[in-house]
Amino acid sequence: MDNLAFLLDHARNPRNFGVPSDFDVREDIKNALCGDELTLYVSVSDDVVTEVAFTGAGCAVCLASMSRLTQEVRGRKLAEIAQWGLAEVERWIRTPVSPMRVKCALLGLNGLQNICLK
Protein backbone atom coordinates (compact mmCIF):
# COMPACT_ATOMS: atom_id res chain seq x y z
CA MET A 1 0.00 0.00 0.00
CA ASP A 2 1.56 3.29 -1.00
CA ASN A 3 1.90 6.11 1.52
CA LEU A 4 -1.09 8.16 0.31
CA ALA A 5 -3.33 5.09 0.29
CA PHE A 6 -2.12 4.31 3.83
CA LEU A 7 -3.05 7.83 5.00
CA LEU A 8 -6.42 7.70 3.28
CA ASP A 9 -7.16 4.28 4.80
CA HIS A 10 -6.62 5.62 8.31
CA ALA A 11 -8.55 8.81 7.56
CA ARG A 12 -11.56 6.97 6.16
CA ASN A 13 -11.45 4.01 8.56
CA PRO A 14 -9.86 5.42 11.69
CA ARG A 15 -8.84 2.74 14.19
CA ASN A 16 -10.24 2.82 17.74
CA PHE A 17 -12.98 5.22 16.64
CA GLY A 18 -16.03 5.34 18.86
CA VAL A 19 -16.94 5.76 22.53
CA PRO A 20 -15.47 2.89 24.59
CA SER A 21 -17.56 1.22 27.30
CA ASP A 22 -15.02 2.20 29.95
CA PHE A 23 -12.43 5.00 30.24
CA ASP A 24 -10.72 7.15 32.86
CA VAL A 25 -10.55 10.55 31.14
CA ARG A 26 -12.53 12.28 28.43
CA GLU A 27 -11.17 15.42 26.77
CA ASP A 28 -12.55 17.59 23.98
CA ILE A 29 -9.95 19.14 21.71
CA LYS A 30 -10.28 21.47 18.78
CA ASN A 31 -8.24 23.13 16.09
CA ALA A 32 -9.97 26.50 15.96
CA LEU A 33 -8.41 27.53 12.67
CA CYS A 34 -9.77 24.70 10.55
CA GLY A 35 -12.57 23.06 12.46
CA ASP A 36 -10.93 19.75 13.42
CA GLU A 37 -12.77 18.60 16.56
CA LEU A 38 -12.02 15.41 18.46
CA THR A 39 -13.02 13.84 21.77
CA LEU A 40 -10.39 11.59 23.37
CA TYR A 41 -11.20 8.74 25.74
CA VAL A 42 -8.14 7.61 27.67
CA SER A 43 -7.51 4.79 30.15
CA VAL A 44 -4.37 4.87 32.32
CA SER A 45 -2.98 2.39 34.84
CA ASP A 46 0.26 2.88 36.86
CA ASP A 47 1.42 5.67 34.56
CA VAL A 48 0.90 3.50 31.49
CA VAL A 49 -1.71 4.30 28.84
CA THR A 50 -3.76 1.16 28.37
CA GLU A 51 -6.30 2.40 25.86
CA VAL A 52 -7.11 5.46 23.72
CA ALA A 53 -10.21 5.85 21.59
CA PHE A 54 -11.71 8.88 19.94
CA THR A 55 -14.68 10.39 18.14
CA GLY A 56 -15.01 13.55 16.07
CA ALA A 57 -14.38 14.97 12.65
CA GLY A 58 -11.45 16.53 10.91
CA CYS A 59 -9.23 16.61 7.89
CA ALA A 60 -7.42 13.51 6.65
CA VAL A 61 -4.14 14.47 8.32
CA CYS A 62 -5.85 14.97 11.67
CA LEU A 63 -7.87 11.74 11.54
CA ALA A 64 -5.05 9.58 10.22
CA SER A 65 -2.64 10.95 12.84
CA MET A 66 -5.13 10.26 15.62
CA SER A 67 -5.89 6.79 14.30
CA ARG A 68 -2.20 5.87 14.27
CA LEU A 69 -1.65 7.44 17.67
CA THR A 70 -4.26 5.15 19.20
CA GLN A 71 -2.30 2.17 17.83
CA GLU A 72 1.13 3.41 18.94
CA VAL A 73 0.21 4.57 22.41
CA ARG A 74 -1.13 1.36 23.90
CA GLY A 75 1.15 0.14 26.69
CA ARG A 76 3.40 3.20 26.63
CA LYS A 77 4.45 5.19 29.69
CA LEU A 78 3.22 8.76 30.19
CA ALA A 79 6.80 10.05 30.40
CA GLU A 80 7.58 8.54 26.99
CA ILE A 81 4.40 9.94 25.38
CA ALA A 82 5.31 13.40 26.67
CA GLN A 83 8.45 13.35 24.47
CA TRP A 84 6.68 12.58 21.20
CA GLY A 85 6.35 15.22 18.53
CA LEU A 86 5.93 15.86 14.82
CA ALA A 87 8.70 13.47 13.80
CA GLU A 88 6.86 10.57 15.40
CA VAL A 89 3.55 11.50 13.81
CA GLU A 90 5.10 11.86 10.35
CA ARG A 91 6.68 8.43 10.76
CA TRP A 92 3.37 6.90 11.80
CA ILE A 93 1.36 8.32 8.91
CA ARG A 94 4.25 7.82 6.47
CA THR A 95 3.83 11.36 5.12
CA PRO A 96 5.73 14.58 5.70
CA VAL A 97 3.42 17.30 7.02
CA SER A 98 3.59 20.78 5.51
CA PRO A 99 3.98 23.67 8.00
CA MET A 100 0.37 24.74 7.47
CA ARG A 101 -0.90 21.27 8.50
CA VAL A 102 1.27 20.73 11.59
CA LYS A 103 -1.56 21.70 13.94
CA CYS A 104 -3.82 19.15 12.24
CA ALA A 105 -1.21 16.42 12.65
CA LEU A 106 -0.47 17.24 16.29
CA LEU A 107 -4.01 17.90 17.52
CA GLY A 108 -4.54 14.41 18.91
CA LEU A 109 -1.01 13.99 20.29
CA ASN A 110 -1.03 17.38 21.98
CA GLY A 111 -4.45 16.66 23.43
CA LEU A 112 -3.22 13.34 24.82
CA GLN A 113 -0.09 14.96 26.20
CA ASN A 114 -2.19 17.58 28.00
CA ILE A 115 -4.21 14.77 29.61
CA CYS A 116 -1.02 12.98 30.64
CA LEU A 117 0.28 16.11 32.34
CA LYS A 118 -2.77 16.47 34.56
Added chain:
Amino acid sequence: MIYFDHAATTPIDEEVLLSMMEYERGGRGNPGRGLHAFAQRANDAVFLARQAVARFVSAEVDDVIFTKGTTESCNLVARGFASTRKNIVLTAFDHHATLFPWTKKAQEEGFEVRVIPAKEDWTLDFEAAARLIDVDTAIVIAPHVSNVTGTILPIAELGVLAHAVGAFLFVDAAQSVGHLPVSVRDLGCDGLAFSGHKMYGPMGAGVLVMNEKLRALVDPLLLGGGMFGDEQSAKYEAGTLNVTGIVGLAKACEMIEGRRVRNERGMAVETHSMRLLNDALSDRPAVELFVPPVEARSSIVSFGVRGVHAHDVAQSLADRGVAVRAGYHCAEPLAKLCRADGTVRASLGKSNTKEDVAGFLRTLDEVIALWTT
Protein backbone atom coordinates in the same frame (compact mmCIF):
# COMPACT_ATOMS: atom_id res chain seq x y z
CA MET B 1 0.99 28.02 -10.83
CA ILE B 2 -2.71 28.62 -11.45
CA TYR B 3 -3.32 31.40 -8.95
CA PHE B 4 -6.93 31.52 -7.77
CA ASP B 5 -6.33 33.21 -4.43
CA HIS B 6 -6.72 36.90 -5.27
CA ALA B 7 -9.03 37.40 -2.31
CA ALA B 8 -6.08 36.63 -0.04
CA THR B 9 -3.65 38.82 -1.93
CA THR B 10 -2.94 39.85 -5.50
CA PRO B 11 0.32 39.76 -7.42
CA ILE B 12 1.90 43.20 -7.47
CA ASP B 13 1.52 44.93 -10.82
CA GLU B 14 4.78 45.62 -12.65
CA GLU B 15 4.00 49.33 -13.08
CA VAL B 16 3.32 49.55 -9.35
CA LEU B 17 6.61 47.88 -8.49
CA LEU B 18 8.55 50.17 -10.81
CA SER B 19 6.91 53.27 -9.31
CA MET B 20 7.95 52.18 -5.82
CA MET B 21 11.51 51.42 -6.86
CA GLU B 22 11.76 54.76 -8.65
CA TYR B 23 10.55 56.55 -5.53
CA GLU B 24 13.05 54.74 -3.28
CA ARG B 25 15.95 55.36 -5.65
CA GLY B 26 15.18 59.07 -6.01
CA GLY B 27 15.99 59.92 -2.38
CA ARG B 28 13.86 59.06 0.65
CA GLY B 29 12.65 61.70 3.07
CA ASN B 30 10.07 61.83 5.83
CA PRO B 31 7.00 63.83 4.78
CA GLY B 32 6.23 66.92 6.82
CA ARG B 33 9.45 66.70 8.78
CA GLY B 34 12.16 68.61 6.94
CA LEU B 35 12.97 71.55 4.73
CA HIS B 36 15.32 69.73 2.37
CA ALA B 37 14.58 68.39 -1.09
CA PHE B 38 14.06 64.79 -0.02
CA ALA B 39 11.47 65.75 2.59
CA GLN B 40 9.69 67.91 0.02
CA ARG B 41 9.78 65.02 -2.43
CA ALA B 42 8.09 62.85 0.19
CA ASN B 43 5.48 65.58 0.83
CA ASP B 44 4.75 65.76 -2.88
CA ALA B 45 4.52 61.99 -3.22
CA VAL B 46 1.94 61.71 -0.42
CA PHE B 47 0.01 64.76 -1.67
CA LEU B 48 -0.28 63.36 -5.20
CA ALA B 49 -1.10 59.88 -3.91
CA ARG B 50 -3.92 61.22 -1.76
CA GLN B 51 -5.40 62.94 -4.79
CA ALA B 52 -5.09 59.79 -6.90
CA VAL B 53 -6.83 57.69 -4.26
CA ALA B 54 -9.59 60.27 -3.86
CA ARG B 55 -10.21 60.22 -7.62
CA PHE B 56 -10.18 56.42 -7.66
CA VAL B 57 -13.01 56.09 -5.13
CA SER B 58 -14.73 59.43 -5.92
CA ALA B 59 -14.08 60.78 -2.45
CA GLU B 60 -13.07 64.20 -1.15
CA VAL B 61 -9.31 64.52 -0.78
CA ASP B 62 -9.74 65.67 2.82
CA ASP B 63 -11.54 62.42 3.59
CA VAL B 64 -8.65 60.15 2.53
CA ILE B 65 -6.48 58.76 5.34
CA PHE B 66 -3.55 56.40 4.80
CA THR B 67 -3.30 53.35 7.04
CA LYS B 68 -1.56 49.99 7.02
CA GLY B 69 -4.58 48.28 5.51
CA THR B 70 -8.26 47.45 5.85
CA THR B 71 -7.95 45.88 9.29
CA GLU B 72 -6.23 48.93 10.75
CA SER B 73 -8.80 51.20 9.08
CA CYS B 74 -11.70 49.22 10.52
CA ASN B 75 -10.12 49.13 13.97
CA LEU B 76 -9.42 52.87 13.86
CA VAL B 77 -13.07 53.65 13.29
CA ALA B 78 -14.39 51.08 15.76
CA ARG B 79 -12.01 51.98 18.58
CA GLY B 80 -12.39 55.72 18.11
CA PHE B 81 -16.14 55.96 17.44
CA ALA B 82 -18.37 57.60 20.03
CA SER B 83 -22.14 57.66 20.05
CA THR B 84 -24.95 57.88 22.56
CA ARG B 85 -27.13 55.56 20.47
CA LYS B 86 -27.80 52.02 21.60
CA ASN B 87 -27.03 49.54 18.81
CA ILE B 88 -24.64 48.84 15.98
CA VAL B 89 -25.57 46.73 12.98
CA LEU B 90 -23.25 44.27 11.27
CA THR B 91 -24.00 41.63 8.65
CA ALA B 92 -23.56 37.87 8.42
CA PHE B 93 -21.04 38.59 5.64
CA ASP B 94 -18.65 40.63 7.78
CA HIS B 95 -14.97 39.72 7.99
CA HIS B 96 -13.21 39.42 11.33
CA ALA B 97 -11.64 42.84 10.62
CA THR B 98 -15.02 44.43 11.30
CA LEU B 99 -16.63 41.74 13.49
CA PHE B 100 -13.93 41.64 16.17
CA PRO B 101 -13.33 45.35 16.81
CA TRP B 102 -17.03 46.24 16.75
CA THR B 103 -18.15 43.35 18.99
CA LYS B 104 -15.33 44.20 21.42
CA LYS B 105 -16.47 47.81 21.42
CA ALA B 106 -20.05 46.73 22.01
CA GLN B 107 -18.98 44.58 24.99
CA GLU B 108 -16.92 47.40 26.48
CA GLU B 109 -19.40 50.21 25.93
CA GLY B 110 -22.76 48.48 26.17
CA PHE B 111 -23.94 48.67 22.55
CA GLU B 112 -26.34 45.98 21.35
CA VAL B 113 -24.94 44.14 18.33
CA ARG B 114 -27.46 43.32 15.62
CA VAL B 115 -26.55 41.14 12.64
CA ILE B 116 -28.39 41.26 9.32
CA PRO B 117 -28.63 37.62 8.28
CA ALA B 118 -27.88 35.99 4.96
CA LYS B 119 -30.67 34.37 3.00
CA GLU B 120 -30.49 30.82 1.68
CA ASP B 121 -29.34 32.11 -1.70
CA TRP B 122 -26.32 33.82 -0.03
CA THR B 123 -27.68 37.32 -0.52
CA LEU B 124 -28.34 39.81 2.26
CA ASP B 125 -31.75 39.63 3.93
CA PHE B 126 -32.75 43.18 3.15
CA GLU B 127 -36.15 42.87 4.80
CA ALA B 128 -34.38 41.96 8.02
CA ALA B 129 -32.06 44.94 7.52
CA ALA B 130 -35.05 47.26 7.40
CA ARG B 131 -36.26 45.83 10.72
CA LEU B 132 -32.86 45.86 12.45
CA ILE B 133 -31.76 49.40 11.51
CA ASP B 134 -33.75 51.80 13.66
CA VAL B 135 -33.54 55.18 15.37
CA ASP B 136 -31.27 53.67 18.04
CA THR B 137 -28.72 52.51 15.46
CA ALA B 138 -25.41 54.35 15.65
CA ILE B 139 -23.69 52.81 12.67
CA VAL B 140 -24.17 50.09 10.06
CA ILE B 141 -21.07 48.17 8.98
CA ALA B 142 -21.00 45.95 5.90
CA PRO B 143 -18.59 44.56 3.34
CA HIS B 144 -19.12 45.63 -0.25
CA VAL B 145 -18.22 42.09 -1.41
CA SER B 146 -18.14 39.01 0.80
CA ASN B 147 -14.74 37.34 0.89
CA VAL B 148 -16.44 33.95 1.33
CA THR B 149 -19.36 33.82 -1.09
CA GLY B 150 -18.45 36.69 -3.39
CA THR B 151 -21.84 38.28 -2.75
CA ILE B 152 -22.07 41.94 -3.76
CA LEU B 153 -24.09 43.55 -0.99
CA PRO B 154 -26.71 46.26 -1.65
CA ILE B 155 -24.62 48.99 -0.07
CA ALA B 156 -26.43 52.01 -1.54
CA GLU B 157 -29.76 50.62 -0.34
CA LEU B 158 -28.31 49.97 3.13
CA GLY B 159 -27.13 53.55 3.11
CA VAL B 160 -30.64 54.78 2.49
CA LEU B 161 -31.89 52.78 5.48
CA ALA B 162 -29.05 53.97 7.70
CA HIS B 163 -29.26 57.64 6.80
CA ALA B 164 -33.05 57.70 7.12
CA VAL B 165 -32.60 57.07 10.86
CA GLY B 166 -29.49 59.23 11.23
CA ALA B 167 -27.07 56.32 11.43
CA PHE B 168 -23.70 56.12 9.70
CA LEU B 169 -22.72 53.58 7.05
CA PHE B 170 -19.21 52.13 6.98
CA VAL B 171 -18.08 49.83 4.18
CA ASP B 172 -15.29 47.27 4.04
CA ALA B 173 -14.29 47.51 0.38
CA ALA B 174 -11.27 45.19 0.57
CA GLN B 175 -12.74 42.67 -1.87
CA SER B 176 -14.34 45.11 -4.29
CA VAL B 177 -11.64 47.66 -5.16
CA GLY B 178 -9.65 45.37 -7.41
CA HIS B 179 -12.68 44.02 -9.23
CA LEU B 180 -15.59 46.48 -9.36
CA PRO B 181 -15.90 50.23 -9.68
CA VAL B 182 -16.02 51.65 -6.15
CA SER B 183 -17.41 55.14 -5.59
CA VAL B 184 -17.96 56.57 -2.13
CA ARG B 185 -20.38 58.99 -3.72
CA ASP B 186 -22.45 56.31 -5.48
CA LEU B 187 -22.36 53.92 -2.52
CA GLY B 188 -23.46 56.75 -0.27
CA CYS B 189 -21.26 55.62 2.61
CA ASP B 190 -19.75 57.74 5.37
CA GLY B 191 -16.65 55.63 5.65
CA LEU B 192 -14.83 53.06 3.55
CA ALA B 193 -11.69 50.98 3.89
CA PHE B 194 -9.48 49.01 1.53
CA SER B 195 -5.98 47.59 1.15
CA GLY B 196 -3.40 48.06 -1.56
CA HIS B 197 -2.37 44.42 -1.68
CA LYS B 198 -5.87 43.29 -2.69
CA MET B 199 -5.67 45.46 -5.82
CA TYR B 200 -2.26 44.66 -7.29
CA GLY B 201 -0.51 47.12 -5.00
CA PRO B 202 1.88 46.64 -2.09
CA MET B 203 1.22 45.15 1.31
CA GLY B 204 1.30 47.55 4.24
CA ALA B 205 -0.53 50.41 2.52
CA GLY B 206 -4.24 50.95 2.84
CA VAL B 207 -6.91 53.60 2.90
CA LEU B 208 -9.59 54.79 5.25
CA VAL B 209 -12.11 57.25 3.84
CA MET B 210 -14.14 59.10 6.45
CA ASN B 211 -16.40 62.05 5.73
CA GLU B 212 -16.41 65.08 7.97
CA LYS B 213 -19.53 64.02 9.87
CA LEU B 214 -18.01 60.66 10.79
CA ARG B 215 -14.59 62.13 11.59
CA ALA B 216 -16.26 64.41 14.14
CA LEU B 217 -17.15 61.30 16.16
CA VAL B 218 -13.95 59.26 15.71
CA ASP B 219 -10.85 59.78 17.85
CA PRO B 220 -7.49 58.79 16.38
CA LEU B 221 -6.08 55.33 17.09
CA LEU B 222 -2.44 56.36 17.24
CA LEU B 223 -0.96 59.41 18.89
CA GLY B 224 2.45 60.66 17.95
CA GLY B 225 4.47 62.75 15.59
CA GLY B 226 2.97 64.37 12.55
CA MET B 227 -0.63 64.37 13.73
CA PHE B 228 -0.98 68.13 13.76
CA GLY B 229 -0.27 68.70 10.08
CA ASP B 230 -2.36 70.86 7.81
CA GLU B 231 -4.41 68.11 6.19
CA GLN B 232 -7.67 66.89 7.75
CA SER B 233 -6.18 63.40 7.62
CA ALA B 234 -3.12 64.28 9.69
CA LYS B 235 -4.94 63.68 12.96
CA TYR B 236 -5.24 60.00 12.02
CA GLU B 237 -1.77 59.58 10.51
CA ALA B 238 0.56 59.78 13.49
CA GLY B 239 3.98 58.29 12.92
CA THR B 240 5.93 57.93 9.71
CA LEU B 241 3.82 57.03 6.74
CA ASN B 242 4.74 54.13 4.50
CA VAL B 243 5.46 56.57 1.68
CA THR B 244 6.84 53.96 -0.71
CA GLY B 245 3.78 51.82 -0.15
CA ILE B 246 1.50 54.81 -0.60
CA VAL B 247 3.22 55.62 -3.91
CA GLY B 248 2.57 52.05 -5.02
CA LEU B 249 -1.02 52.14 -3.80
CA ALA B 250 -1.69 55.31 -5.79
CA LYS B 251 -0.12 53.78 -8.89
CA ALA B 252 -2.36 50.72 -8.44
CA CYS B 253 -5.39 53.04 -8.29
CA GLU B 254 -4.30 54.80 -11.47
CA MET B 255 -3.51 51.52 -13.19
CA ILE B 256 -6.91 49.99 -12.44
CA GLU B 257 -8.78 53.17 -13.32
CA GLY B 258 -6.81 53.51 -16.52
CA ARG B 259 -7.57 49.97 -17.61
CA ARG B 260 -11.22 50.49 -16.76
CA VAL B 261 -11.47 53.72 -18.74
CA ARG B 262 -9.34 52.65 -21.72
CA ASN B 263 -10.50 49.13 -22.11
CA GLU B 264 -13.11 47.21 -20.20
CA ARG B 265 -11.71 43.95 -21.52
CA GLY B 266 -9.69 43.22 -18.39
CA MET B 267 -12.75 43.31 -16.21
CA ALA B 268 -14.80 41.44 -18.81
CA VAL B 269 -12.23 38.63 -19.04
CA GLU B 270 -12.31 38.20 -15.27
CA THR B 271 -16.12 38.18 -15.24
CA HIS B 272 -16.24 35.72 -18.14
CA SER B 273 -13.70 33.41 -16.51
CA MET B 274 -15.72 33.52 -13.32
CA ARG B 275 -18.90 32.51 -15.12
CA LEU B 276 -17.11 29.63 -16.87
CA LEU B 277 -15.83 28.44 -13.51
CA ASN B 278 -19.22 28.69 -11.80
CA ASP B 279 -21.00 26.90 -14.62
CA ALA B 280 -18.43 24.10 -14.71
CA LEU B 281 -18.47 23.61 -10.94
CA SER B 282 -22.26 23.43 -10.88
CA ASP B 283 -22.09 20.63 -13.47
CA ARG B 284 -20.07 18.43 -11.10
CA PRO B 285 -22.25 16.36 -8.75
CA ALA B 286 -19.35 15.94 -6.31
CA VAL B 287 -19.16 19.71 -5.84
CA GLU B 288 -21.48 21.82 -3.70
CA LEU B 289 -21.47 25.56 -4.35
CA PHE B 290 -22.07 28.44 -1.98
CA VAL B 291 -22.73 31.27 -4.41
CA PRO B 292 -25.40 33.96 -4.77
CA PRO B 293 -27.39 34.55 -7.96
CA VAL B 294 -25.23 35.68 -10.87
CA GLU B 295 -26.32 39.34 -10.71
CA ALA B 296 -25.02 39.60 -7.11
CA ARG B 297 -21.75 37.78 -7.72
CA SER B 298 -18.13 38.99 -7.78
CA SER B 299 -14.92 37.11 -8.64
CA ILE B 300 -15.04 34.74 -5.70
CA VAL B 301 -16.59 31.27 -5.56
CA SER B 302 -16.77 29.09 -2.47
CA PHE B 303 -17.36 25.41 -2.89
CA GLY B 304 -16.84 22.05 -1.24
CA VAL B 305 -16.28 18.50 -2.40
CA ARG B 306 -18.90 16.31 -0.80
CA GLY B 307 -17.45 14.11 1.95
CA VAL B 308 -13.95 15.58 1.68
CA HIS B 309 -12.53 18.09 4.14
CA ALA B 310 -11.87 21.51 2.65
CA HIS B 311 -8.21 21.46 3.72
CA ASP B 312 -7.62 18.11 2.05
CA VAL B 313 -8.99 19.47 -1.24
CA ALA B 314 -6.92 22.65 -1.00
CA GLN B 315 -3.73 20.78 -0.04
CA SER B 316 -4.12 18.36 -2.94
CA LEU B 317 -4.72 21.26 -5.32
CA ALA B 318 -1.67 23.06 -3.93
CA ASP B 319 0.46 19.94 -4.40
CA ARG B 320 -0.52 20.13 -8.08
CA GLY B 321 0.22 23.81 -8.56
CA VAL B 322 -3.23 25.31 -8.01
CA ALA B 323 -3.58 28.03 -5.38
CA VAL B 324 -6.88 28.40 -3.53
CA ARG B 325 -7.74 28.97 0.11
CA ALA B 326 -9.63 26.64 2.44
CA GLY B 327 -11.29 27.01 5.81
CA TYR B 328 -13.01 29.93 7.45
CA HIS B 329 -11.35 32.76 5.48
CA CYS B 330 -11.26 35.03 8.57
CA ALA B 331 -15.05 35.15 8.33
CA GLU B 332 -15.93 32.20 10.53
CA PRO B 333 -19.68 32.84 11.04
CA LEU B 334 -20.41 32.89 7.31
CA ALA B 335 -17.98 30.11 6.39
CA LYS B 336 -19.49 27.82 9.03
CA LEU B 337 -22.96 28.56 7.67
CA CYS B 338 -21.70 27.06 4.40
CA ARG B 339 -19.97 24.01 5.89
CA ALA B 340 -18.69 22.97 9.33
CA ASP B 341 -15.14 22.71 7.99
CA GLY B 342 -15.44 25.91 5.95
CA THR B 343 -15.14 26.09 2.20
CA VAL B 344 -12.63 25.89 -0.60
CA ARG B 345 -12.45 29.34 -2.12
CA ALA B 346 -11.34 30.18 -5.65
CA SER B 347 -10.91 33.91 -6.26
CA LEU B 348 -9.96 35.20 -9.68
CA GLY B 349 -8.09 38.29 -10.81
CA LYS B 350 -7.34 40.40 -13.84
CA SER B 351 -4.84 38.01 -15.36
CA ASN B 352 -6.83 34.79 -15.06
CA THR B 353 -7.96 33.35 -18.36
CA LYS B 354 -10.23 30.60 -19.62
CA GLU B 355 -7.09 28.44 -19.92
CA ASP B 356 -6.54 28.88 -16.17
CA VAL B 357 -10.14 27.84 -15.56
CA ALA B 358 -9.69 24.75 -17.75
CA GLY B 359 -6.48 23.84 -15.94
CA PHE B 360 -8.12 24.32 -12.56
CA LEU B 361 -11.04 22.08 -13.50
CA ARG B 362 -8.76 19.31 -14.80
CA THR B 363 -6.81 19.40 -11.55
CA LEU B 364 -9.93 19.53 -9.41
CA ASP B 365 -11.29 16.47 -11.22
CA GLU B 366 -8.05 14.61 -10.41
CA VAL B 367 -8.35 15.64 -6.77
CA ILE B 368 -11.99 14.61 -6.58
CA ALA B 369 -11.09 11.20 -8.03
CA LEU B 370 -8.22 10.85 -5.56
CA TRP B 371 -10.39 11.52 -2.51
CA THR B 372 -13.65 9.86 -3.51
CA THR B 373 -12.58 6.53 -4.99
